[in-house]
Amino acid sequence: MEFMRYATYHDLDTAMDLSQDYEAIRWVQDNIQGSPVIVEANQVEYHWATRYTVYTGLPGVVGWNWHQRQQRTLTPHDWIFSRVEDVNVFYDTADLTAARDFLEKYQVSYIIVGQLERAKYLPEGINKFEQGLGTLWQVVYQSQDTTIYQTISVAD
Numbered sequence: 001m002e003f004m005r006y007a008t009y010h011d012l013d014t015a016m017d018l019s020q021d022y023e024a025i026r027w028v029q030d031n032i033q034g035s036p037v038i039v040e041a042n043q044v045e046y047h048w049a050t051r052y053t054v055y056t057g058l059p060g061v062v063g064w065n066w067h068q069r070q071q072r073t074l075t076p077h078d079w080i081f082s083r084v085e086d087v088n089v090f091y092d093t094a095d096l097t098a099a100r101d102f103l104e105k106y107q108v109s110y111i112i113v114g115q116l117e118r119a120k121y122l123p124e125g126i127n128k129f130e131q132g133l134g135t136l137w138q139v140v141y142q143s144q145d146t147t148i149y150q151t152i153s154v155a156d
Contacts, residue, residue: 024148025056036110037060039111099128111129
C-alpha cells in the first residue's frame with residue numbers, strides 16, 4: 001500500500017491522487033470493526049476499482065469480477081454481472097428510494113465516494129449523497145475528494 005502515498009493513477013480521463021485513497025483506507029483499517037459490507041466502484045479487470053475491499057479485507061457487494069467468476073464456478077455468472085450492474089445503477093441513480101433499496105438488498109453499511117466514483121459515475125448520481133445526508137447515510141470520513149458514508153437504515 002505504501003506506493004499509494006506517492007502515486008497518481010490515470011483512468012476515465014482523470015488523474016487520481018492515490019494518497020487520498022491511502023488515507024481513507026488507513027482510516028477504514030483503524031476505525032471500522034467487524035466485517036460490514038461496503039460498496040465502491042467496480043470496473044473491468046486491472047483497473048483501480050474494488051481497492052477498499054482489496055486493502056481492508058472487508059466484504060463488498062461484488063469483488064474483482066474475474067476472481068468472483070473463478071471462485072464461484074458453480075454459481076451462474078449472471079449472478080456476478082447482475083451485482084456489477086446493481087453497483088453501477090446505485091451510483092448513477094439520483095433516486096433515493098432506489099438507492100435505499102440497493103443498500104437494504106445487499107446490507108451495505110459503508111459507501112465509498114472517492115475520485116474514482118466521481119470520475120466513473122454520473123454527477124446527478126453522486127449528488128444524491130448530499131440529498132440523502134442525515135436520512136439514509138451520514139458522513140464518517142471526509143478529506144479532499146473522498147467521503148465515506150455509513151448507512152443509517154442498515155447501520156444497526
